[in-house]
Amino acid sequence: MAFTATVGNQQVSCGEDQSMLDAFLRAGVWMPNSCNQGTCGTCKLRVVDGDVDHGDSPADTLTAEEREAGLALACQATLRSDSVVETLGGAVGGGITHPLRDLTATVLSNDEIARDTRRLLLELPEPLAFHPGQYVELTVPGTQLRRQYSLANTADEDKVLELHIRSVSGGAATERWIFTSMAVGDQIPVTGPLGDFFLPAEDSDDGGPMVLIGGGTGLAPLIGLARTALSRDPGRRVLLYHGVRGVDDLYNLDQMAELTKVYPAFTFVPVLSHEAPAAESVHRAGFPTDHFIEDVDSARGWSGWLCGPPPMVEAGVKAFKRRRMAPRMIHREKFTPATD
Numbered sequence: 001m002a003f004t005a006t007v008g009n010q011q012v013s014c015g016e017d018q019s020m021l022d023a024f025l026r027a028g029v030w031m032p033n034s035c036n037q038g039t040c041g042t043c044k045l046r047v048v049d050g051d052v053d054h055g056d057s058p059a060d061t062l063t064a065e066e067r068e069a070g071l072a073l074a075c076q077a078t079l080r081s082d083s084v085v086e087t088l089g090g091a092v093g094g095g096i097t098h099p100l101r102d103l104t105a106t107v108l109s110n111d112e113i114a115r116d117t118r119r120l121l122l123e124l125p126e127p128l129a130f131h132p133g134q135y136v137e138l139t140v141p142g143t144q145l146r147r148q149y150s151l152a153n154t155a156d157e158d159k160v161l162e163l164h165i166r167s168v169s170g171g172a173a174t175e176r177w178i179f180t181s182m183a184v185g186d187q188i189p190v191t192g193p194l195g196d197f198f199l200p201a202e203d204s205d206d207g208g209p210m211v212l213i214g215g216g217t218g219l220a221p222l223i224g225l226a227r228t229a230l231s232r233d234p235g236r237r238v239l240l241y242h243g244v245r246g247v248d249d250l251y252n253l254d255q256m257a258e259l260t261k262v263y264p265a266f267t268f269v270p271v272l273s274h275e276a277p278a279a280e281s282v283h284r285a286g287f288p289t290d291h292f293i294e295d296v297d298s299a300r301g302w303s304g305w306l307c308g309p310p311p312m313v314e315a316g317v318k319a320f321k322r323r324r325m326a327p328r329m330i331h332r333e334k335f336t337p338a339t340d
């Protein structure tokens, strides 16, 4: 049985087992969202009227007090009656969104590009509209397990999706599928786009300097963001740090060299945390956030973009604030371990 959620002046039909977030995004109604797993709290909303089932909402993301106060996680909650909801902060269904869709993609290539890292190219039967920086979900064959991978594409690269995937020890998606049995020509289900890690629309983008810091395959969405920002303004200052353990973990170096050549205000800084850089190399030692603090005296007026493991993202937020970046200009995408 379906129920209706009213958000602002829009009404969305929600299936019995469908999360509110899934229903909103499929209907093209924007809702803040990030992890789609109940861990980040971005999709928290207020149920003004009606009943919801909180499903698997974790208590540390949605406390008992918050449930009592009528809050819910849109990515976990399902409706049990027609309901009226509102997003926190007053936004009600505004913003630009591209509807969430299910498509069947064909594996075009699945190549090793760095240590324990693959580049997966997936051809879609029709274009998928998304914002650069968003992610898609793949479902592991024969299971209900969904895995989330950021898109490395710009918005016009909407027929062949590029994902960067690092192997996870014992991982159902990587060790038992993508790195072993997945073959060119396989047909796989793809759901997307998801997430709120993307640039403002061009007419509200202030064009200010940007710093992007990615850990490991956290580089993927930053490529789409950086290329989009530079295509809007080729003179824009864009500083991209890629933090990895060793030189064998670096990838897309040709693309970085090309961007550096074409856009003089673009800087790429590879940083090695577990290896001493070779003499004369452009690599730096340590952590990207420390280098940002050394390189930039003031980040007032800048925007910051962080994607990777939670400790790196948290260190980045501190570094940006230390250099006086406004909190609202700090954007983050945390890679949290998937649970089976």
Ligand code: FES
Binding pocket: 032, 033, 034, 035, 036, 037, 038, 039, 040, 041, 042, 043, 044, 061, 073, 074, 075, 076
């Ligand atoms: S908790 Fe719902 S999107 Fe993260």
